[in-house]
Amino acid sequence: MSDKTDMIKVENLDKTFTLHLRGGIALPVLRNTGFSVASGECVTLHGPSGAGKSTLLRSIYGNYRPQSGRILIRHDGEMVDIVHAQPRVVLEIRKRTLGYVTQFLRVIPRVPTLDIVAEPLLARGAGLDASRARAAELLTRLQIAEKMWDLPPATFSGGEQQRINIARGFCADYPILLLDEPTASLDEANRKIVINLIDDARRRGTAIVAIVHDADTRAAITTRLLPLQSQGVAA
Amino acid sequence: MSVQQNYRTGATLAGYNFAFLDEQTKRMLRRAILKAVAIPGYQVPFGSREMPLPYGWGTGGMQVTAAVIGSKDVLKVIDQGADDTTNAVSIRRFFVRMTNVATTEKTRAATLIQTRHRVPEIPLSEGQILVYQVPIPEPLRWLEPRETETRKMHALSEYGVMHVKLYEDIAQHGHISTAYDYPVVVNGRYLMRCSPIPKFDTPKLNMNPALQLFGAGREKRIYAVPPYTEVKPLDFEDHPFEVERWPESCALCGAGDSFLDEVILDDKGSRMFVCSDTDYCGERREAGHTGRMSAPYKAEAAE
Amino acid sequence: MTNLDQTPLLSVEALNKSFGRQAACRDVSFELWPGEVLGIVGESGSGKSTLLNAIAGRLSVDSGKVLYRTGGNDIIDLAAASEAQRRHLMRTEWGFVQQHARDGLRMTFSAGANIGERLMALGQKHYGSLRDTALDWLQAVEIAPDRIDDLPRTFSGGMQQRLQIARNLVTRPRIVLMDEPTGGLDVSVQARLLDLIRRLVQEHNVACIVVTHDLGVARLLAHRLMVMRRGQVVEAGLTDQLLDDPQHAYTQLLVSSVLSV
Numbered sequence: 001m002s003d004k005t006d007m008i009k010v011e012n013l014d015k016t017f018t019l020h021l022r023g024g025i026a027l028p029v030l031r032n033t034g035f036s037v038a039s040g041e042c043v044t045l046h047g048p049s050g051a052g053k054s055t056l057l058r059s060i061y062g063n064y065r066p067q068s069g070r071i072l073i074r075h076d077g078e079m080v081d082i083v084h085a086q087p088r089v090v091l092e093i094r095k096r097t098l099g100y101v102t103q104f105l106r107v108i109p110r111v112p113t114l115d116i117v118a119e120p121l122l123a124r125g126a127g128l129d130a131s132r133a134r135a136a137e138l139l140t141r142l143q144i145a146e147k148m149w150d151l152p153p154a155t156f157s158g159g160e161q162q163r164i165n166i167a168r169g170f171c172a173d174y175p176i177l178l179l180d181e182p183t184a185s186l187d188e189a190n191r192k193i194v195i196n197l198i199d200d201a202r203r204r205g206t207a208i209v210a211i212v213h214d215a216d217t218r219a220a221i222t223t224r225l226l227p228l229q230s231q232g233v234a235a
Numbered sequence: 236m237s238v239q240q241n242y243r244t245g246a247t248l249a250g251y252n253f254a255f256l257d258e259q260t261k262r263m264l265r266r267a268i269l270k271a272v273a274i275p276g277y278q279v280p281f282g283s284r285e286m287p288l289p290y291g292w293g294t295g296g297m298q299v300t301a302a303v304i305g306s307k308d309v310l311k312v313i314d315q316g317a318d319d320t321t322n323a324v325s326i327r328r329f330f331v332r333m334t335n336v337a338t339t340e341k342t343r344a345a346t347l348i349q350t351r352h353r354v355p356e357i358p359l360s361e362g363q364i365l366v367y368q369v370p371i372p373e374p375l376r377w378l379e380p381r382e383t384e385t386r387k388m389h390a391l392s393e394y395g396v397m398h399v400k401l402y403e404d405i406a407q408h409g410h411i412s413t414a415y416d417y418p419v420v421v422n423g424r425y426l427m428r429c430s431p432i433p434k435f436d437t438p439k440l441n442m443n444p445a446l447q448l449f450g451a452g453r454e455k456r457i458y459a460v461p462p463y464t465e466v467k468p469l470d471f472e473d474h475p476f477e478v479e480r481w482p483e484s485c486a487l488c489g490a491g492d493s494f495l496d497e498v499i500l501d502d503k504g505s506r507m508f509v510c511s512d513t514d515y516c517g518e519r520r521e522a523g524h525t526g527r528m529s530a531p532y533k534a535e536a537a538e
Numbered sequence: 539m540t541n542l543d544q545t546p547l548l549s550v551e552a553l554n555k556s557f558g559r560q561a562a563c564r565d566v567s568f569e570l571w572p573g574e575v576l577g578i579v580g581e582s583g584s585g586k587s588t589l590l591n592a593i594a595g596r597l598s599v600d601s602g603k604v605l606y607r608t609g610g611n612d613i614i615d616l617a618a619a620s621e622a623q624r625r626h627l628m629r630t631e632w633g634f635v636q637q638h639a640r641d642g643l644r645m646t647f648s649a650g651a652n653i654g655e656r657l658m659a660l661g662q663k664h665y666g667s668l669r670d671t672a673l674d675w676l677q678a679v680e681i682a683p684d685r686i687d688d689l690p691r692t693f694s695g696g697m698q699q700r701l702q703i704a705r706n707l708v709t710r711p712r713i714v715l716m717d718e719p720t721g722g723l724d725v726s727v728q729a730r731l732l733d734l735i736r737r738l739v740q741e742h743n744v745a746c747i748v749v750t751h752d753l754g755v756a757r758l759l760a761h762r763l764m765v766m767r768r769g770q771v772v773e774a775g776l777t778d779q780l781l782d783d784p785q786h787a788y789t790q791l792l793v794s795s796v797l798s799v
Contacts, residue, residue, distance in 0.1 A: 020787030021794060062776065064783040087762045087776045088571055108736070108758065109729035391622045395629075395659025399644065399651045402658065405665055406648055406687045471665040 006072075007176050007207035008037040008060060009079065013069035015055055029055045030066065035226055039175065042198065042208040042221050047228035053211045056228065057178050059083070060209060061100045062090040073097060073176065095123050100178045101169035103185065105161040107154045113164055114139070114149040120172040131171070138167035142193060158185050163194075170197055177201060179210040183217050195220045248332050254301040255333045260284055264302035264457070268448060271459035276421030277389070278372050283455040293326060293351055294452030296368035300349045303364060303448070304330065309337045311345035316353040316494065316511035323351075342514050352415075354436040356493050356515035359445035361462060367430040369451035372458065374418050374428040394426045397469055405474055414479070420467045421460055429466075435478045435494045440466040483508040488519035489526040545607055547572050547745050548593075548713060553602035553617075555592050562588035564769040566602070570713070575739060575746040577760030577777065579753060579792065585769040586749040590715050592617075593747065594634055595624045609712060629656050633706030633714035633744075637721045639698035642705070643690045649676065649701055650686040656709045675704040679734060696727035700734060707738060714739075716748045720755055732758050753796050757781055765789045 015030040029052040037043045045053040058064040060071055062082045072079040075097045082090055094100070099120070108116065118135035122128060139149060142163040148156070153164050162185055169177065179198070183191045191214075198221045202208055212218040218225075252258065260282075267281035286294040304310065310330055314323040318340040326349060327338055339345050342357040349366040359365060375385040378396045388394070397418050404412045417434045421427045429437055430449060440447060440460055447460040460466055470476040484491040486507040493515055495508040507528055510516035520529070546569035555563040562585045570576055578586045591597045593604055595616050604616040609631055616624055628634070636642035643652050650672040654662075662668055673683050679700035681693075690698050699719060706714055719735065720728040736759060739746055748759055756763055757777060764774040765788065773786040784790045 017783075018785070020790050024787075058782070063778050065775070065779055065785065087779075088574065090776055091761060108733065110733045387621070387625075391625060393625065393659065395655055396644075398658035398663065399647055399655045402654055402665065402668065403647050403651045406650055406669075470663075471668075472663050473666050 005038040005040070006036045006079075007039050007074045008209065009070075009072040010035050010056075010060070011070045011072070013056070013059065013066050013071065015052070015059060015064060015066040030059070033069070033228075037176075037207045037209055039205045039207045040202060040223075042202050042210060042223045043226050044210045044212055044218055044222040044224070045228055046218075046225050051228040053228055054180060057100075057180055057209060057211060061098060061178055062094070063100075095120075097174060098176050098178065099169045099172060099174035101166055101180065101182050103162055103165070103181045105153060105165040105168075107152065107161070109154070110152055112150045113144070113153050113156075116153065117164060117167045117171050120168060124172055135167065135171055138171055139164070141197070142167050143190065159187065159190065162186060163190060166194055166197070170201065173201075173204070173206075175206060177206050177208045179208060179212070181211055181213065183212065183214060191217060251333055253306070253334055254304050254330070255286075256284060256298065256301045261302045264298055267457045268299065268302060268459065271448070271457050272446070272461050274425070275460055275464050276425030276427040276458060278456040278458045280455055281457050283452045286452065287329070288325070290453040291370065292322060293349070293368035295450030295454070295457070296349050296351070296366050296452075297326060297329070297450075298452060299366045299448050299450035299457060300330065300347065301333075303366075304334055304336060304347060306334065306336060308334075308346045309339050309344055310334075311339050311342065311348045311514075312350075313348065313353060313355070313512075313514075314351045315496075316355075316515075317513045319513065340514050341518075342512075352431050352433075353494070353511060354432055354439040356490075356510070356512040357518070358439075359443055361444040363445040365443075365445050365447045367432075367447065367449045369428070369430040369449045369456070370453070372428055372449065372451040372454050372456040374426045389425060392424065394420070394469075397426060398471075401469060401471065401474075405471070411470065411474060411476070417476075418469045420469065422464050423467070426469075427458065427460075427466075433479075433494055434468075437466075437468050437476075438478060442466075481508075484526060485510045485516060485519075486526045486528040488516045488524045488529075490516065490519055490524070543572055546570060547574075547607050549603075549605040550593065551603040551605065553589070553592060553604065554600045555588055555597060556600055561769045563592060563599075566766075566769075566771055568764060568771070568774065570745050570747065572712070572745055573739075573743040574762065575748060575760045577756035577763045578747065578749045578766060579751065579756050579763055580766035581751060581792075584766040586751075586766050587717055588769075589766070590717055590747060590749050594628065594632070594715055595619070606713075629659055630709050631712045633709075633711040635699075635702050635706055635714060635716040635719050637718040639690065639695070639702050642702040643698060645690050648687045648689060649681065649693070652690065652701060652705045653708055655705065660709065671708065675708055678707075678738070679704040680730075694727070695723050696731055699723065699731055703735065703738065707742060707744070710742060711744060713745045713747070716746060718750055718752075719748065720750070720752065728755075735759060753781060753792065765792065 011034050013030050013033040016026050016028045018024060018026050045056060047053055055064055059066050066083055070081045071083050073082050073093055075093045080093060082093060114132055114135050117139060118131035121131040121134055144160060144163055153161050166182055183194050186194060195217060263282055267279045271279045284298060286297055288294055312323045312327040314320040331338060342355040347364045351368045373385055375388055378400060379385050401411050415433045416428055416431045417437045419427050419429055419437060429440060442463050444462050446462055449458045468476040483495060485493060485495060487509050490510055493510045493512060496511045498507050498509060500506055548570040551567050553563050553566040566589055580586050592599050599617050602617060606614050606616050608614060650669060653672040653675050654668040657668060672686055676683050676686060681697055681700060690701055720731055732755060750756055760777045763777050763780045764771050767788045773780060773789045780789060781793055784793045
């Protein structure tokens with residue numbers, strides 16, 4: 001990949017968890033990890049449980065704080081190190097550049113489904129109507145019945161909540177998407193829809209980093225596999 | 236420098252200084268009064284003395300009167316507008332015994348008027364002094380219980396909360412229902428309590444040619460409105476200040492422009508309305524005005 | 539970052555405050571940016587509320603600066619500002635939401651009067667427009683308009699708290715300080731209040747400092763957190779960083795002590 005299109009660049013990343021409540025034992029998870037992701041790529045992290053796939057993904061999102069190394073994110077045409085960026089810069093990057101889809105929806109009390117999905121687009125400055133229209137389009141595509149749009153998703157099923165989360169993640173067309181088990185609890189039909197969504201985004205140039213356990217889905221979306229081992233050393 | 240006794244003391248009660256208070260106390264009071272005059276509406280603390288009357292009977296007004304009275308003064312004392320009520324009579328007699336000054340019931344003839352709860356109907360003129368007896372000097376008292384805080388509020392002109400009180404009046408009653416002791420701003424600066432005079436009297440404070448002094452004995456505060464000072468009642472643009480109007484006129488003198496007292500005549504509910512200002516009423520009747528229940532003027536006497 | 543403000547709204551520098559020999563705030567420094575919600579968490583006695591009161595000028599500080607950029611773009615050190623200036627700011631550009639509504643409301647005055655007070659203090663003297671404003675704000679905080687003339691003591695705890703918020707926001711403050719705004723409320727009432735605060739803070743782009751011992755509240759409201767212990771900031775960072783990847787032993791203890799965040 002040529003350097004110009006690099007969207008993520010991870011360099012010499014070390015991440016150790018120190019558990020102070022258990023006598024300060026240290027659990028090294030990432031050591032000297034490095035790789036980059038270009039636009040239009042879907043890199044899938046692959047390795048056994050405990051290899052640090054989620055840790056790496058969360059570090060890229062700025063959710064976990066590595067001890068050393070850099071994670072450069074292309075934001076507004078510049079490479080910004082999210083490990084050392086000011087909190088408000090991290091928020092700004094998340095608002096406009098970096099999307100993150102987990103299997104768990106963090107439900108906000110009383111906010112209706114449509115607005116939860118539209119929120120990222122709204123936050124980027126799109127109008128309310130445009131944001132809601134885009135949200136409606138995604139919810140329709142993900143087969144969430146229209147009668148549910150006005151309800152807060154707190155009482156929805158796991159699969160429904162996950163699809164709402166995916167809709168939210170794809171609503172704003174982030175240049176970079178981080179996907180943590182996006183299809184985990186979906187049925188076959190919905191999984192196909194999500195795979196198509198991911199593929200569409202990648203074709204538009206979105207750089208994607210994903211964790212996917214299901215081999216079929218992985219095969220369907222991945223353009224490059226990144227193996228991680230325990231105390232992950234990247235290939 | 237020794238204190239000079241400049242007054243004719245011959246006829247006052249033996250053993251007492253002119254006007255009861257000793258000269259140093261009067262000087263202290265006069266300093267407080269001067270400061271009050273210099274800062275219109277500002278409450279000046281002073282060392283309130285024990286007077287031979289209980290607190291609440293006008294000891295603040297009496298101390299102010301004692302501090303400013305001279306042997307040539309002509310004193311008028313009124314209580315609720317009347318010269319002949321117990322409180323007025325007692326205070327007037329006290330000053331006669333302590334100063335031997337001339338007294339009058341005529342507003343026009345008085346140089347010094349001590350009052351409780353009214354401003355005379357007849358306009359005052361330059362050179363006259365009106366002394367108000369004040370029970371509670373602090374206008375913010377019921378809105379902010381802390382004295383330290385109310386002082387700060389005065390210092391910083393933070394008077395918004397007083398409007399909150401008036402807002403509440405309108406919200407609950409449809410109009411500003413504060414009927415006496417109406418809050419005013421003096422000289423565009425200090426929020427002031429007018430003592431419990433009816434709202435009807437409030438406009439009389441504004442640009443009055445007389446000097447108006449306020450004394451609160453129990454609360455140990457003196458404040459003043461110098462002659463020709465702006466006294467502005469607080470109000471809202473869409474609920475401007477207005478005085479009460481009533482359809483009745485004085486049953487004795489027929490006045491339709493004075494503050495009226497309601498008098499119950501029997502146990503069947505008959506009643507009459509009469510001027511609360513006895514001097515004003517008498518002057519009108521002397522001039523031939525009559526009301527619904529007029530009796531011949533000369534037959535009128537204090538109960 | 540091109541479109542981010544270059545100067546913070548509030549910048550606290552090396553703030554110290556002791557009560558006798560007991561240090562309540564030790565060398566606390568932080569910045570607050572426009573529209574940002576900063577949560578201060580820690581157990582009771584950790585100095586959270588002292589810090590909040592010191593920032594608001596309700597407590598004098600022993601040393602340190604509280605630099606505030608006013609609407610007129612002047613930088614004022616609130617720790618050294620005149621009381622007149624400070625009090626003026628507190629009722630115009632700042633707001634303070636108390637844990638107990640009775641400390642932040644005038645309980646003997648109606649809801650409408652409570653909302654209108656700050657405006658009247660600024661010299662608004664039109665009863666009709668004060669009332670219109672009060673009605674708008676009642677609606678914004680989800681209180682029925684026909685309650686406008688009712689006393690706050692006839693309101694539920696959640697309503698009182700919402701009224702307090704309206705009373706503060708009516709002058710469109712740039713910073714609102716909140717001391718345990720949801721403390722003592724039922725969980726369902728809390729959720730509604732939190733949602734309302736979230737929405738209003740976003741709509742009016744107001745910066746907030748929220749003191750809370752409830753990490754759930756912090757997660758929902760705050761962009762950024764500071765963890766305080768014994769008067770010191772032991773850890774600070776993005777809310778999700780701090781709660782998902784706590785570094786300091788005390789933060790780990792706090793996070794692990796919560797049933798579920």
